[in-house]
Amino acid sequence: MKPQLAKEIVFIYFAGNATVLQKKxxxxxxxxxDNAETYFEWIQEWEMSRPQFLPDVGGAFENMKRRIDSGDQPEPLYEPGTGVSTGYRKRFMNGWRWAAVFLISAGLGGYVFRDGLLYQRYRTGYSQTRTLLLTDSSTVVLNPNSELKLLRWAFGIFGREVFLDGEAAFVVRHKVDHQSFIVNTTDNGKVTVLGTEFFVYTRKKDxxxxxxxxxVQISSxxxxxxxxxxxxxxxxxxxxxxxxxxxLSKVELSDPAAWKQHLFRFDQTALIDAAEQLNEVFGVEIVVEDPVLSAKEVxxxxxxxxxxxxxxxxxxxxDMTVQIRQDKVYLTPNP
Incomplete structure (x- = not known):
């Protein structure tokens, strides 16, 4: 088990006053x-409590992302023949402050922060749902065993693009500049919208x-x-x-709230496929060994x-029996 850590120790580290033991x-x-998200939340809290260090977030993020992706060296402080550019000096200090946080953090035991620094993740466990209000005022309801990833900073400035693994209901806020909202799925598909209400289910199977x-527009x-x-x-x-x-079928149209409430809807679904859905939502391993039973529909x-x-x-x-053996659920036909 990893040690618990007091926020004050991390704040001391951000200030550059941490001891060797504290760094360890x-x-x-x-x-x-699992501690990475807390770490980034504390970075924001520490920065917001010190307004003299507040950055130009948009410029900083763009600078940092470009340099991380390309490996470029910082531009020179002195423009040839003109001396120091005071406008650039300000952008340099603001833009590289966040990059410095990244580089220092990445040096801690070789911990790779690139993806964690750029993106924020929201997860739900089995049987857990979570409602998110994004910075563009769009709403997302994550269903059980799902994850949503999006830009940690400047979401809505550098686009509105999210990555979904699992199930989520979206109510997208339309923007005056008609900026699209894009949901990337696990099979590299895309759902592109301007302002709408829809549900996305993306798992390994489909x-x-x-x-x-x-x-909406859907593509693959x-x-x-x-x-x-x-x-x-x-x-x-x-x-x-x-x-x-x-x-949608008449049954689906008659209950439009079903997909929001995560009701289980089966339409001549084979038992083996229904069992797979239960596994994805509740984390239970269901075994159906009898081929005739597995093909029966619900x-x-x-x-x-x-x-x-x-x-x-x-x-x-x-007409079957449910038995639990060695942390597995076995479904067998009744004799």
Whole structure:
């Protein structure tokens, strides 16, 4: 277990007054990736409490990202034949302050902060949901076992682009400059919108999009031109990158809030596929060894807080037995 660390020690380090022992404690603490987000939150808190060091965030971020990506050296302080550029001096000090934080942090035990510095991650555990209000006033509801990644600073200035692994409902705020909002999925697909309400499910097996309001474009690496979706439609991207758009069923249209509340909706879904969904949401390993049982289909909309609630319903529907052995759930047909 990594040591717990007091915020005051990290603040002393930011001020450049940390002892060798304190630096060692920070190094060991940062070996745990879960502490990285706390570290960056403390950076912001420390900076905001010292207004004399407040940066030009937009310029600083652009400077830092360009240099990290390209490996460029800092531009010279002196312009040939003109002496010192006072305007550049200000941009230099503001722009490289955050880069200095990155370089110092990266030197702690070889800890790689590049992705963590540029992007902020929001995660949910099994059976956990989380509502996020982004800086552009858009709202995201993360469903269980999901992650959303977006720019840590200047989101909405350098674009509105997020990366989703899992399930999330989006209510996107339209901007006066018509800036697009882009959701990148795990299969390298993209959902591009201006202002709308939609749901995205992206897992290893496939990606699905449900549009409630507005208009979105959906694309993948394997099609040349993005396809438009209209309200009341759903789209799916299969493992080969092919996109299929079709109308929502009458049942889906009659309960438009279902995708927000993370109700489980099955439409002639094979038990083995339904079991995979339960595993993704609740983190339970379900084993269906009987091929006839695994192919049986379930249909309906169910609300469940635990996997047991759904499995009990399935047991009655499909005449099967649910047994737990060695941390696995086995589904077997009744004799």
């Amino acid at each position: 404690l920070i190094e060991e603490w940062l070996e745990d990736p 990606t699905r999009v449900v549009l409630n309001k507005g208009k 690496q394997h099609i040349r031109k993005p396809l438009d979706m209209k309200p009341g439609e759903k789209a799916s991207i299969n493992a080969e990158g092919m996109i299929e758009i079709k109308p 249909t309906g909309t169910f609300k469940a807080r635990e996997a047991d609630e759904l499995l009990t319903v399935f047991a009655e529907m499909l």
